Amino acid sequence: MGRAGKDDLHLRQAPVSAVIEEAAEPHMHRGKFIHISEGPEEDGSRQQPTILRKPEVIHGLRNLVQNAVDFAKGNVWVETAWSASWIRIRITDDGHGYPPHIIGRIGDPFMRRRRSERERSRRPEYEGMGLGLFIAKTLLERSGAQLRFANGTDPYQKIRPDSERLGAIVEVSWPRSKIDAAAAGQTGSLGSNQPIKI
Numbered sequence: 001m002g003r004a005g006k007d008d009l010h011l012r013q014a015p016v017s018a019v020i021e022e023a024a025e026p027h028m029h030r031g032k033f034i035h036i037s038e039g040p041e042e043d044g045s046r047q048q049p050t051i052l053r054k055p056e057v058i059h060g061l062r063n064l065v066q067n068a069v070d071f072a073k074g075n076v077w078v079e080t081a082w083s084a085s086w087i088r089i090r091i092t093d094d095g096h097g098y099p100p101h102i103i104g105r106i107g108d109p110f111m112r113r114r115r116s117e118r119e120r121s122r123r124p125e126y127e128g129m130g131l132g133l134f135i136a137k138t139l140l141e142r143s144g145a146q147l148r149f150a151n152g153t154d155p156y157q158k159i160r161p162d163s164e165r166l167g168a169i170v171e172v173s174w175p176r177s178k179i180d181a182a183a184a185g186q187t188g189s190l191g192s193n194q195p196i197k198i
Helices: 002-007 016-027 055-071 100-105 117-122 131-142
Strands: 013-015 033-040 050-052 075-082 086-093 146-151 168-175
Touching: 013 016, 016 033, 016 050, 016 055, 016 075, 016 086, 055 075, 055 086, 055 131, 055 168, 100 146, 131 146
Parallel strands: 033 075
Antiparallel strands: 013 050, 075 086, 086 168, 146 168
16 A cells, blocks of 8 residues: 555546645744636636645745735735746735845845844744745755745835735746656656657
């Protein structure tokens, strides 16, 4: 049974929306509303991609959602889009955003910002050390992803801002060859058709 479980393709791959929901699930009932949406970009197929269900991807995305929920006022948006060559996940919130002076250093270990007295009184239990973003960035980059961080209030940032989503923005992008189950040679539960040699 142990070997059968390891070979079960349904455990190793899943639609991208299922992976997002699995990553976000522990934070769904923490008092913030998590909006999840997905859809193709202009040159993307209408069919949602099936991606490799790697633990580092799920854990990395879970840390990013946790960070957004920790600092959001009330809403977090997780948007997935795909094209013929890329799969992108953008996580935004309606909080205050990243401190501008640390945006270039986000993901460095022990990179935490000092909390104001107001923040400490609102969330006395939170004592982050900056390791969550470091771990998420490291895990996701190992899976072939590229990460970009920005604030929705920054007029010079290149990630599309939205009038509601003026807090922190993180965009995770993979070339399809790195995460798409079909591009990586994974096949359906019956396998691929191979010619029989006699």
